[in-house]
Amino acid sequence: MFDFSVISQWLHTLLLSFLPEWATILVESVIVALVIITLYAVFAIVLIYMERKICGFFQCRLGPNRVGKWGLLQVFADVFKMLQKEIIKMRQTDRFLHDLAPFFVVTASMVTFACLPWNKGGHMIDFNIGIFFILAVSSVSVVGILLAGWGSNSKYPIIGAMRSGAQIISYELSIGLTMLTVICLTGTMQISEIVQQQSELGWNIFRGHLPMVIAFIIYLIAGNAECNRGPFDLPEAESELTAGYHTEYSGMHFGYFYLAEYLNLFISAGIATTVFLGGWAPLHISGLDGFNGVMDAVPGIVWFLGKTFFVVFLLMWERWTLPRLRIDNILTLEWKYLMPISMLNLVLMALLVAYGLYF
C-alpha cells in the first residue's frame, strides 16, 4: 500500500532546509489550504453534475445535455453565470451579519472536509479526538443558517432557518450515538487509526455485524437530514418557502450555500465510508491471497473515492425516491424512533464488545 506520508515528509524536509521552522509551517499551511479549496471546488462541480444527471434518470428525463458532450460543461456554465451575478443589498437588514452567514456555513463544511482520510498517510487534520472534532465543527454551520435566516429580514428565510435549526440539532443526536457505537468497537477516535485498524482487521461493518449495519442505516438517514436534503429538505422546501433560508441571497453568497450543501453530502458520505466501510482500506477476503494482492494494488484514494461516491449515490437515491416529510413527522422520526433505536443499538454494541462477539 502506498504511504502518502513519504511525500509530505519529503516536502517538510525540503522546506526546512532553507526556511526557519515557523515559515515552513506557514508555507505548508498555505499549501494545504490551497489543496483543500481546490478539491472543494472540483468535488462540488462533480457532485452537482452527478446530482442533476441522477435526478434526471430517476425522473425518466435526460438531465443536462446541451452544453458540451452529455452536458458536461453545464456546471461550468452555471458557475460562470453565478460569478457574474450582482450581490444585492437589501434595506433594513444587518448587512454585516447577512454577508457573514454564508462564510460560517462554508467554513464549517471546509474544516470537516479537511478531516477525511484520503489515503494511507494522506490526511490533513488528524487529532486524537478526530470524530468528536468533526461532530463539533459541523455544528457551527447551524449558527450560519440561523444568522442567514435572521439577517435576511424576511418571512420565508426565518421559517426556513428555524426549521433547519430544529432539524439539525435533533439529528445530531442520532449521528453522535451512531458514532459512539463505532467508537465502542474501535476503541479509538483518531480517524487515521480507525482506518488503519480496518485495513488490518476488516471493515467495521463486517467486524461489528448486526449493530454496525443498524448504525449504518441510521447514519444514512440522519446524514441526509443533517445536509438538509430530501426527504428532509424542509428548510429549503421550494414549494412552500421559495428557497428557505437562502431566498434573499444572490450571486456567490448563494453559491456558498449551494457549495456547502453539496460538499456536506460528500462529507457525510466520506465519514460513513471512513467509519463503516474502511476508508482507504481495500476489500480483503481472508484465505484468498491472490485476490487480496490484486485489491492491494489499487491505490487507497481510488478505494476511498469509489466507496464515497457509492454512498453519495445511495443518499441521492434516498433523496429522489421519497417525498418530503412534514416538520412534525421529521421530529417524531428522530425523537421517537431513530434516537431510541440508536441508544439500544449502542447498548447492544457494548454487550458484543464486552463478550467479544465481534470479528
Added chain:
Amino acid sequence: MDSFNIMFIVLAVIIASCSVLTVVSRSIMRSATYLFFTLLGTAGLYFLMGYTFLGAVQVMVYAGGIIVLYVFAILLTRGTQDKLSENTKNKIVMSALLSLVGLGIFVYIILKQNFMELLSQPGNLALTAPDESVMTMSQIGQNMLSSAEGGYILPFEAVSVLLLACIVGSLLIARKR
C-alpha cells in the same frame, strides 16, 4: 518568536477585541455573533495548548449549543425589537461596584500566580509546542468514572442528576394539559 507565539497573539487579539465588541454592540444579534467568535478563539487557545478534547468540547457545547440556543431565543422572543431599559443612577452605581469587585478579584489572582517571576526565568518565555499526549481520551474517561482519589465520579453523577432534573422540569412545563 516561533509559530506558537504568533498564533497565541493572533488568538489573544481576536478574543480581546470580540469580547469588547460583544459588550458595546447595539444589536443583540451582533453581540451573540461576537460572543461566538470569542468562544471560538478560546477553543483555539485550547487547541494551541494541545488540549484537543477540551477545545472540541468548547466548540461543541458553546458554539453548537449555547450560541444556537441564544439565537433561537432571540428569534422566538422578537428580541431584536426590544429596547434597552433606562439607566437609573442606582443601577449605574451597582454595576460599577460589581465590575470593580470582579476586576479586583481577577487582578489579585493574576498577581498571586507570580507570572512575572516565572517569565523572568530563562526558557519559560516561549509557549511549548502542543502535545496531544497531555491528556488522552481514555485517561479522561477513566478519571471521569473513577471513585479513587482524584476521581470525578461524584461530580459526574451530580451533574447527571441535575441534567435529568432539567429534562423532567422542561417536560413538565411543555406538557399538554
